[in-house]
């Protein structure tokens with residue numbers, strides 16, 4: 498029998514006209530149970546498909562038979578349009594280390610809203626925001642705000658090319674840096690580096706792909722190519738540590754880039770202000786030349802930034818470029834350092850820099866990974882829940898390797914993960930099982946923990962995971 502997500506004591510009831518979800522559906526499959534509990538989402542998805550490609554606004558929300566439509570969220574929980582409550586591990590795509598609608602952030606946003614949404618002018622909050630970033634992130638001598646992480650990685654590459662006078666970018670298979678033209682191949686496909694749909698061959702030719710942790714491969718690239726402008730990577734590994742990077746490899750990258758005059762770019766769009774107040778560079782003690790930021794930096798609102806050494810960011814500086822006879826890199830952007838995003842960012846960073854919020858999220862995730870692996874071992878399933886810091890990833894062992902969940906080393910599984918298509922097969926079924934049982938993870942299936950996750954969320958998640966495993970067994974999927 499499938500147990501459906503149901504309101505838990507203490508939850509705030511949803512104001513909705515939709516019929517309440519059934520509490521259980523004897524003999525229902527997970528898919529039937531999902532459909533029975535989410536009629537409001539089904540209706541909205543049907544309407545959306547007549548207006549939006551696939552009915553979507555972000556590829557990773559693609560979900561068969563239709564995605565969940567969420568009405569509101571608070572702390573570590575969110576409620577869908579049908580009134581079902583979920584423990585949330587989607588975490589605003591990683592933007593929410595303080596959980597949903599944190600009171601201090603909400604208060605700051607409301608105060609900023611009352612003063613106007615866009616001044617078309619410089620404002621005090623952008624100075625305070627940059628000051629906090631500069632104080633917290635070791636490499637952030639200068640900061641330039643963008644509207645997203647995609648824009649931040651685009652600008653990082655442009656800065657690196659201007660600064661080094663070189664053209665090539667080194668990236669790692671599986672790593673994600675947004676959707677600008679140089680960052681598309683080799684994330685979930687095109688591992689040979691060929692251009693993805695709509696991208697010029699000339700662009701993909703300027704990108705060199707390497708396997709994560711491949712020491713010989715990266716050393717060879719630097720021997721063969723003297724025109725490498727930058728190496729960019731997610732410093733805890735692809736998809737927030739789903740394919741972990743060894744810290745020693747980060748040091749090798751630091752050494753190789755320094756020796757060759759290329760720039761090392763840490764894409765800390767997810768890890769920044771999450772793994773530690775100063776990001777992965779603080780946690781690992783390795784300082785990159787440039788850092789890209791988004792998500793948490795803007796406290797759950799749209800925003801991003803590129804930060805780094807003054808002499809690199811000086812390529813954006815009017816006076817400095819004029820004095821040096823250089824052509825400045827142009828950088829407009831209507832919503833750069835928008836005052837509302839700045840207010841949310843400041844409130845969030847002030848909390849992160851003065852409390853143990855990052856450490857609490859990390860500790861919760863470590864315990865949850867352990868507890869979920871106990872479930873797998875009790876249920877005799879050769880999967881693993883792994884990750885680092887506040888991340889968790891369910892490895893569904895697509896190639897049937899012999900593994901013990903609690904002793905799983907994700908480094909060994911990276912080739913298998915690169916071969917498997919993200920979100921395909923069992924991954925989607927795990928996500929559906931968890932949704933039916935009141936937990937939302939992303940399509941990895943992976944989750945991001947906030948500082949608001951506590952004992953209640955832990956217990957609900959462990960039971961939802963156990964119920965999901967048992968349902969998948971009943972359905973013959975595992």
Ligand SMILES: Cc1ncc(COP(=O)(O)O)c(C=O)c1O
Pocket residue numbers: 590644645646647648650673674675676731764765766767791792801
């Ligand atoms: C590591 C990383 N870099 C860059 C991006 C792109 O950021 P945005 O979605 O704000 O464009 C993301 C988004 O998920 C990301 O995870």
